[in-house]
Amino acid sequence: MPERRPFVRLPTDVFPVNYGLCLTPDLVDFTFEGRLEAAVEVTQATNQIVMNCADIDILTASFVPEGGEGEEVNATGFNYQNEDEKVTLSFPSTLQKGSAILKINFVGELNDKMKGFYRSKYASPSGEVRYAAVTQFEATDARRAFPCWDEPAIKATFDITLIVPKERVALSNMNVIDRKPYPGDAGLVEVKFATTPIMSTYLVAFVIGEYDFVEAQSSDGVLVRVYTPVGKAEQGKFALEVATKTLPFYKDYFDVPYPLPKIDLIAIADFAAGAMENWGLVTYRETALLIDPKNSCSSSRQWVALVVGHELAHQWFGNLVTMEWWTHLWLNEGFASWIEYLCVDHCFPEYDIWTQFVSADYTRALELDALDNSHPIEVNVGHPSEVDEIFDAISYSKGASVIRMLHDYIGDEDFRKGMNAYLLKFQHKNASTEDLWDCLEQASGKPIAAVMSSWTQQMGFPIIEVDQEQQGDDRIIKLSQKKFCASGPHSAEECPSWMVPINICSSDDPSSARLKVLLEGPDTTVTLGDIRPDQWVKVNPGTVGFYRLQYSASMLESLLPGVRDLSLPPVDRLGLQNDLFSLSRAGMISTVVVLRLMEAFVNEPNYTVWSDLSCNLGVLSSLLSYTDFHEEIQEFIRDLFTPIGLSLGWDSKPGEGHLEALLRGLVLGKLGKAGHKATLDEARRRFKDHVEGKQVLSADLRSPVYLTVLKHGDSATLDTMLKLHKQADMQEEKNRIERVLGAISAPDLIQKVLNFALSEEVRPQDTVSVIGGVAEASKQGRKAAWKFVKDNWEELHNRYQGGFLISRLIKLSVDGFAIDKMAAEVKSFFESHHAPAAERTVQQCCENILLNAAWLKRDADDIHHYLLQRKAPPV
Numbered sequence: 001m002p003e004r005r006p007f008v009r010l011p012t013d014v015f016p017v018n019y020g021l022c023l024t025p026d027l028v029d030f031t032f033e034g035r036l037e038a039a040v041e042v043t044q045a046t047n048q049i050v051m052n053c054a055d056i057d058i059l060t061a062s063f064v065p066e067g068g069e070g071e072e073v074n075a076t077g078f079n080y081q082n083e084d085e086k087v088t089l090s091f092p093s094t095l096q097k098g099s100a101i102l103k104i105n106f107v108g109e110l111n112d113k114m115k116g117f118y119r120s121k122y123a124s125p126s127g128e129v130r131y132a133a134v135t136q137f138e139a140t141d142a143r144r145a146f147p148c149w150d151e152p153a154i155k156a157t158f159d160i161t162l163i164v165p166k167e168r169v170a171l172s173n174m175n176v177i178d179r180k181p182y183p184g185d186a187g188l189v190e191v192k193f194a195t196t197p198i199m200s201t202y203l204v205a206f207v208i209g210e211y212d213f214v215e216a217q218s219s220d221g222v223l224v225r226v227y228t229p230v231g232k233a234e235q236g237k238f239a240l241e242v243a244t245k246t247l248p249f250y251k252d253y254f255d256v257p258y259p260l261p262k263i264d265l266i267a268i269a270d271f272a273a274g275a276m277e278n279w280g281l282v283t284y285r286e287t288a289l290l291i292d293p294k295n296s297c298s299s300s301r302q303w304v305a306l307v308v309g310h311e312l313a314h315q316w317f318g319n320l321v322t323m324e325w326w327t328h329l330w331l332n333e334g335f336a337s338w339i340e341y342l343c344v345d346h347c348f349p350e351y352d353i354w355t356q357f358v359s360a361d362y363t364r365a366l367e368l369d370a371l372d373n374s375h376p377i378e379v380n381v382g383h384p385s386e387v388d389e390i391f392d393a394i395s396y397s398k399g400a401s402v403i404r405m406l407h408d409y410i411g412d413e414d415f416r417k418g419m420n421a422y423l424l425k426f427q428h429k430n431a432s433t434e435d436l437w438d439c440l441e442q443a444s445g446k447p448i449a450a451v452m453s454s455w456t457q458q459m460g461f462p463i464i465e466v467d468q469e470q471q472g473d474d475r476i477i478k479l480s481q482k483k484f485c486a487s488g489p490h491s492a493e494e495c496p497s498w499m500v501p502i503n504i505c506s507s508d509d510p511s512s513a514r515l516k517v518l519l520e521g522p523d524t525t526v527t528l529g530d531i532r533p534d535q536w537v538k539v540n541p542g543t544v545g546f547y548r549l550q551y552s553a554s555m556l557e558s559l560l561p562g563v564r565d566l567s568l569p570p571v572d573r574l575g576l577q578n579d580l581f582s583l584s585r586a587g588m589i590s591t592v593v594v595l596r597l598m599e600a601f602v603n604e605p606n607y608t609v610w611s612d613l614s615c616n617l618g619v620l621s622s623l624l625s626y627t628d629f630h631e632e633i634q635e636f637i638r639d640l641f642t643p644i645g646l647s648l649g650w651d652s653k654p655g656e657g658h659l660e661a662l663l664r665g666l667v668l669g670k671l672g673k674a675g676h677k678a679t680l681d682e683a684r685r686r687f688k689d690h691v692e693g694k695q696v697l698s699a700d701l702r703s704p705v706y707l708t709v710l711k712h713g714d715s716a717t718l719d720t721m722l723k724l725h726k727q728a729d730m731q732e733e734k735n736r737i738e739r740v741l742g743a744i745s746a747p748d749l750i751q752k753v754l755n756f757a758l759s760e761e762v763r764p765q766d767t768v769s770v771i772g773g774v775a776e777a778s779k780q781g782r783k784a785a786w787k788f789v790k791d792n793w794e795e796l797h798n799r800y801q802g803g804f805l806i807s808r809l810i811k812l813s814v815d816g817f818a819i820d821k822m823a824a825e826v827k828s829f830f831e832s833h834h835a836p837a838a839e840r841t842v843q844q845c846c847e848n849i850l851l852n853a854a855w856l857k858r859d860a861d862d863i864h865h866y867l868l869q870r871k872a873p874p875v
């Protein structure tokens, strides 16, 4: 576990009621001036006030008691505690109990670190370099824009005024109530915004820049605008449509109206996260908001829909009701990560998005949570670096997965009843995990707190062992649980256990539960009546329970035909395969068993099932790159993907939809990467036509084609791609290219790509995916990327100021190593190069490297043997 840093929350003797905040950013000098007039309440007489403050210079501070009884008192000392990101204002006399105004004048820098109040670089339509001033406050960076009580439970109202160049757009959480020339400077205007509801500091936002917008009114009367770069308003239409559908959907689902008169969604050029749910002014990366009908691919549309759905859910779950402390961050993020799928399923049923949830979130969470270096969903955090650290797959994906399991356990009706009670009870206030359980328990009459705390307060999850026996017309099913570990089942005496809602189905109706049990202890036995010996029984239909399964040999055998003949539903085929894959990594079954199972997927039609398979084969391929039979697994991949590749072809057929487009891109990319000759030839032909302007590649084919030609390309190919990158007008296209550049093979070209990652051509937030792309593409790439990270550590760490992007970079660069000594090397590097917010990630990576190495030692020979005999003629 990371070492705990000493940390104390702010004292409560003085707290804010209203922030009157006026800011004047200077977009040329990259500084800002601020004036805060905070209405505060003193609950205990004191002569000092402690607030959060970082990277800000306070010029003057004074205290004015309300009601004219006392004189204005000037603070005589500003004592900055930089480590703690606090300032103590000392006053020469005692501040008495009661209401008062605290006035602070300060200055700060519009930094280039994508946090606090920062500058974001963009090009005007004519190509001129300009800057916008924007904010990103979550989790703990409001204190970099103005001195404040920067804790989620210290809510207050905000009256914000911005003094900005008169031709710029100025936005904040609320609507503009006044805009007038600024007396001191004819070039400036003073823009005043309406008072916000009572809210947490991390949700405050302002943006000053040049933007166009599209707008619409949602059916529940909210004015929705999508702000885009100048000249690109059209690209906001898709998000606008999603947002106007989503707001009434949530209003109806929560049975609570959206409380502000407007909501803006705005694309910000330099942006660290994917998007941020600031109340009434949601900020997005350009690629998470903008869609161009011709040049955006299907997966971008889907991503925009999910992100919009996610951030709008926070307007209720997070903004209206806020977690009491960051320990409960998962409530925000887990819940939003679950309901974004509900919302997209409502808006775009044709996306079959819930199946995709299983591959994108559920399996990802299981994988991370099987590590000894995982952490419980609810985790004590104090210092900001510990807070940054928990924006991870446990809070998001495990959080979403256990909520999905809970929703299934409770049923939609009672779930909604409980949610509504929770939102009404805690609106404009703060809540903890327990508070949500109480409301859901009330609504459902089920033991929610007991069940759920076993999932949120202890890390990990169980593996359920299943066996069966036929007795007459009955099937007796034995279930038992143990903690599942990535290195095999938990073997110690004291094994943690979970309260596991378990559903069981049988072959007569594979998609619905025939029996539901709550496994409360180590094991139980249940009976399914009226069942013939030839009918199969499956546990966890729909793959909703957050656990892995290990069936007895005969039960597993009985399920396999259902994979081949597709009588098992897609999400169950996916889950079965994914469980077996993780069991093989943990050494509980041979990897050969999984390879055999994978071959049963030749007739698979489902995109998400293929996507999950493809992902696991990618892991295996990367592992086997450390052997001398890497080519044999490429051949296996080619053989597996060829039939589906042939049946899909290159061009979309009439009547095809979203999922066919995704599947085609996936399969062609996989075949091209694995060196399938016909795919490579066709990709080269189409690429040439594209570059020569003869026939532009459809957006959905670009990634697979770029990847294929680069993987088998030379320096001319790389130069062409870099040229396409430079010419691209859309950030989506730039990112598409950046992510595949690492596929290039020659060592000198790999180096060129790495240098490109840190160049001016790549936005600061995207450097990570360029370096990551190099590391993930090949063994040589991984080695080069890791060396590059080490050689440029200072610049990278400084660039991200230790935020979550640095964790992502580390994981992408080193996770795939499969040699023991690399774990030691990574560990020792970070012992001398501290990355506080990435400590846990480093430990997880080292654990993964050792697991990979062990897997390779254990199974390499068997895999090799299997791959060889598979091709051998029968004797």
Ligand code: BES
Pocket: 138, 139, 273, 274, 275, 276, 277, 306, 307, 310, 311, 314, 333, 336, 337, 391, 804
């Ligand atoms: N609240 C987060 C944004 C955030 C992330 C702030 C990390 C501070 C640190 C936002 O709601 C979010 O979760 N964004 C996601 C996208 C979402 C669709 C999963 C992101 O930024 O990746």
Ligand code: ZN
Pocket: 310, 311, 314, 332, 333, 336
């Ligand atoms: Zn979120």
